[in-house]
Amino acid sequence: MGQRTALYDAHLAADAKIVDFGGWDMPIHYGSQIQEHNVVREDAGMFDVSHMTVVDITGPQATQYLQYLLANDVAKLQEEGKALYSGMLNDKGGVIDDLIVYRADALGGYRVVVNCATREKDLKWMNEQIAKFDATLTEQPQLAMIAVQGPEAIAKAQLAASADHANIIEQLSIFQGLPCGDWFIGRTGYTGEDGLEIMIPADEAPAFWDALLNVGVKPAGLGARDTLRLEAGMNLYGNDMDETITPWQAGMGWTLALKDDREFIGKEALLAEKAAGIEYKLVGLVLETRGVMRSHQKIIFTASDKTGEVTSGTFSPTLQQSIAMARIPADAGNECAVDMRGKAVPVRIVKMPFVRNGQKIFE
Structure with missing residues (x-):
């Protein structure tokens, strides 16, 4: 039980x-x-x-702590209650977890919501990092x-x-x-x-x-x-990203606040990866024939011997066809197929999200 x-x-x-x-x-x-x-x-x-898991971050250095802990910058939260989405990274830039943080002046600092499956490792990591700051973490x-x-x-x-x-x-x-x-x-x-x-x-x-x-x-x-x-094109931790995958490779580049002098965990690794050339990217796939794409199916390309992998796949009740997220080589081209029980079934790469406010939005 x-x-x-x-x-x-x-x-x-x-x-x-x-x-x-x-x-x-x-x-x-x-x-x-x-x-x-x-x-x-x-x-x-x-x-x-x-x-x-809900945790509150309070104390004189609550802001500085979260600025160091997270790849996105809580200094953006200029209004009471405003929230942002961020990755919490390890030193190599891998995603320990993705989370939402709210500015919560009325609670004395910030409220953070993290995933249940990663609770123990998240809290261990967060408590290790907070020891460097005059701040307190309290689970709720x-x-x-x-x-x-x-x-x-x-x-x-x-x-x-x-x-x-x-x-x-x-x-x-x-x-x-x-x-x-x-x-x-x-x-x-x-x-x-x-x-x-x-x-x-x-x-x-x-x-x-x-x-x-x-x-x-x-x-x-x-x-x-x-x-x-x-x-909605939203990542699931453990499928679409994990501690071995960086935000660049998980479609989370938009969450990275890199343009100032702020130091945060994983920043050096992220900058080095960008300078060297980001090897993989997360894309949306649409299957326009019968069948359902599933996690871990291989993606093969017409113009390259490189391969990718479906990270999340399902049948879309709204669109009445199979959709998926996949991590593919950044330079592999756009003509590809998914390996379904040994058969190469053509799929189309599209920009995510697939659906917004109940309506199909990709071309």
Whole structure:
């Protein structure tokens, strides 16, 4: 038996199929992964993401610590609650984890949300680095987290929330999070739709989950979360990047703040890699025939004997065709095929994301 969130009984009551996910007993779906995917694209769905790790960084040198720890620069966060996405790198520039950090003056510094599967190594690394600074890292295990996502997510979450919480939701700009009492409400997500990620005391989570159900928000499991994030061109740690892959090779170059004198872990390695020539890149693939691309399938090229690899692949419920992310040699050319059981099936390289706000956006 794995760890269970405060919403475990609510998942059982909704006939969830429970699977192990990073040591947690989590819902993969509630009957139909495709229906759950579609409701997020068309209306509003909700996910239990209480397995994520929430930590607060406080103290006189909280900013300096995060500027050293992260490849993106928290000095960009000029407004209360504003958030940014960043890689946390090792000395070789590999991605230890990707995370979101919010400026949280009301909490005394910053709030950081990291992945559940990497919790132990993340906290070990973060605590090792913070020893050099006058700052404190405090995990917040008492918090559950519910993600409400979709074109109707904001409106329905306001209906389910108290007047005070609804007022905070009304104030939020995209990629901003603000506290309200013991709650912290972020206008962020992992689906390519508008929505919220709401950190809430665990003992209040079941009642709020029920309130969301009562206004028509449908539960969605990890299966739909994966197809949604892939359509949105969002990386999954352990698939699309890890400690051996740098942000340059993971489509995360846009998160690197390299143009100032700030020193951060991995910067020297990143600059050296760029100067030498970045060998691999992450691209989107579309399969325009039957079949489904899957992780670890080999990519072969017409004009080169070099090969690439699918990092994440699925059938897209929105597009009704298979899509994938793949890491390929930067100079291998654009005509390629995926090796599917020994057969070279042509695929097309496209710019990600595949879907935004429910609509196909690639050419």
